[in-house]
Amino acid sequence: MEPTTTSNQTSLSGARGLTQQLRRMGQVEAPPTLLSDVLCNVDIADRYFSLDTPLGPAYIAYNSHGLSAVKRTESSEEFEEEFRRQFGRRAFSAGEPPATLATELGKELRGEGRAQVRFDLRGLSEFERAVLQKALEIPRGQVRPYAWVAREIGSPKAVRAVGTALGNNPIPIFIPCHRVVRSNGQVGQYGLGGEFNKRTMLQAEGIAWDRWEQLAAGGIRFVGNDRTHVFCFPTCGDALRISDEDIVYFRTEAAATSAGYRPCRACRPAKGA
Amino acid sequence: MSTAVIGVLLANGTGFGAQLPMGLLMMTDDGSSNSDEKLSASLVTNLECGFEQVVLAYQHRLYGFALRLSGNPEDAEEIAQDTFVRAYHALTTYTPPQTATLQLRPWLFQIALNVFRNRVRQVRPKQVSLDADEGGPADWLEADRLDQPEQVAVNVERERALSLLIDSLPEHFRIAIVLRHIEGLSYIEMAALLGHPVGTLKAHVHRGVKHLQQALAMIEQDEHRGDDEDSWTEAAMSEVR
Numbered sequence: 001m002e003p004t005t006t007s008n009q010t011s012l013s014g015a016r017g018l019t020q021q022l023r024r025m026g027q028v029e030a031p032p033t034l035l036s037d038v039l040c041n042v043d044i045a046d047r048y049f050s051l052d053t054p055l056g057p058a059y060i061a062y063n064s065h066g067l068s069a070v071k072r073t074e075s076s077e078e079f080e081e082e083f084r085r086q087f088g089r090r091a092f093s094a095g096e097p098p099a100t101l102a103t104e105l106g107k108e109l110r111g112e113g114r115a116q117v118r119f120d121l122r123g124l125s126e127f128e129r130a131v132l133q134k135a136l137e138i139p140r141g142q143v144r145p146y147a148w149v150a151r152e153i154g155s156p157k158a159v160r161a162v163g164t165a166l167g168n169n170p171i172p173i174f175i176p177c178h179r180v181v182r183s184n185g186q187v188g189q190y191g192l193g194g195e196f197n198k199r200t201m202l203q204a205e206g207i208a209w210d211r212w213e214q215l216a217a218g219g220i221r222f223v224g225n226d227r228t229h230v231f232c233f234p235t236c237g238d239a240l241r242i243s244d245e246d247i248v249y250f251r252t253e254a255a256a257t258s259a260g261y262r263p264c265r266a267c268r269p270a271k272g273a
Numbered sequence: 274m275s276t277a278v279i280g281v282l283l284a285n286g287t288g289f290g291a292q293l294p295m296g297l298l299m300m301t302d303d304g305s306s307n308s309d310e311k312l313s314a315s316l317v318t319n320l321e322c323g324f325e326q327v328v329l330a331y332q333h334r335l336y337g338f339a340l341r342l343s344g345n346p347e348d349a350e351e352i353a354q355d356t357f358v359r360a361y362h363a364l365t366t367y368t369p370p371q372t373a374t375l376q377l378r379p380w381l382f383q384i385a386l387n388v389f390r391n392r393v394r395q396v397r398p399k400q401v402s403l404d405a406d407e408g409g410p411a412d413w414l415e416a417d418r419l420d421q422p423e424q425v426a427v428n429v430e431r432e433r434a435l436s437l438l439i440d441s442l443p444e445h446f447r448i449a450i451v452l453r454h455i456e457g458l459s460y461i462e463m464a465a466l467l468g469h470p471v472g473t474l475k476a477h478v479h480r481g482v483k484h485l486q487q488a489l490a491m492i493e494q495d496e497h498r499g500d501d502e503d504s505w506t507e508a509a510m511s512e513v514r
């Protein structure tokens with residue numbers, strides 16, 4: 001090599017050249033994933049991915065405690081903003097969901113069984129948690145009234161608060177708040193895009209919607225089986241198996257009990273089931 | 274030449290400021306002492322938000338430090354991540370006054386150093402391969418030469434050569450040089466972090482720098498003589514050791 005090629009450089013063996021070069025060596029960029037890896041590792045940030053649902057693509061966030069949020073926003077940026085506003089921590093794109101989580105959620109969405117996932121409900125009150133836990137007990141394709149949830153969690157008078165808690169469900173779709181409806185046949189509010197979406201969710205689960213609406217509009221709250229003398233909510237699995245000749249209709253719990261019917265143990269339409 | 278180096282080191286060092294308050298001693302060119310105080314304050318106010326700020330402020334420097342210690346990006350990333358995770362868990366156990374008075378920078382570097390040392394203890398000590406057949410330095414130099422202008426290539430080669438030279442220094446020299454000259458810590462910070470007197474650390478830095486200079490001078494001589502380039506790093510390094 002010709003000496004001229006190095007003549008315009010600061011010699012590295014000189015003091016100044018060496019310290020300058022050493023200082024430059026410290027100017028390294030950390031990998032872009034370091035921040036998210038650290039914050040997620042110590043549990044002060046979540047990861048999220050996009051998933052197709054009956055309502056269209058939704059963003060799903062999770063952390064070591066389980067699923068933490070489901071939202072439908074126009075963009076991932078909007079999701080991150082809303083997530084941070086609501087939970088006070090950041091959500092980082094996970095790209096693809098972890099394989100087991102994707103399998104479980106897909107199973108649930110296709111109606112092949114309940115997803116074996118945990119839910120992160122840390123930010124909620126005990127009452128809100130109780131409401132959502134109760135909603136989780138409602139089987140796919142069935143609905144229960146708000147008042148039922150209130151009674152089941154031991155706060156029969158807190159029907160309105162139950163509605164609020166369900167409306168604030170951070171993990172709709174997978175905590176099925178859409179399965180809680182008004183007993184007069186109206187579906188009621190839905191946090192994830194209003195009444196229309198709530199109906200879409202229930203239809204995707206194959207609920208006999210027209211029949212249920214018809215009964216509710218006619219003031220029918222319960223159906224009974226003339227053979228067993230058991231009465232149910234109209235969408236209860238047992239109710240759907242009653243043959244046309246055995247089915248009887250009740251407007252009130254009192255009417256059913258005074259006719260000698262006892263409440264179904266599966267759907268528990270009345271106290272003391 | 275070496276006298277000049279000592280002069281530079283002393284001027285950059287903090288030997289003159291032993292009576293100054295700690296806060297001032299920590300101050301460096303980039304004003305990081307000031308921002309460290311803000312970071313500590315935000316950790317006290319809200320640990321989660323404050324910690325995110327700490328990671329943002331220190332991720333590049335701790336990664337760079339880890340890269341220099343471990344010599345490869347994969348280990349560096351793990352060391353940096355581990356460092357922050359340990360720091361966070363420690364912070365959750367600190368009282369507000371403890372957090373507020375924390376000397377963030379040396380504290381984080383110390384954790385990184387501990388993480389690195391624990392890893393080294395667990396796995397076989399790192400060996401830098403000097404054999405060209407094993408994909409050693411000569412291989413990368415060759416690859417870089419293919420598509421870079423010669424002048425740039427020379428700079429890159431020199432940085433890599435320097436990097437290898439640093440890696441080959443005895444650990445106490447290496448860590449001292451990295452902290453002082455690459456990461457820009459003060460001797461007071463280094464003393465707190467490494468548990469050695471300032472004088473010892475200055476000696477380590479000085480002797481380490483001298484080793485590097487001697488090796489680099491050899492390399493430069495060889496360049497001028499137009500010797501076989503692939504063998505110069507090796508020759509220089511065997512000299513250092």
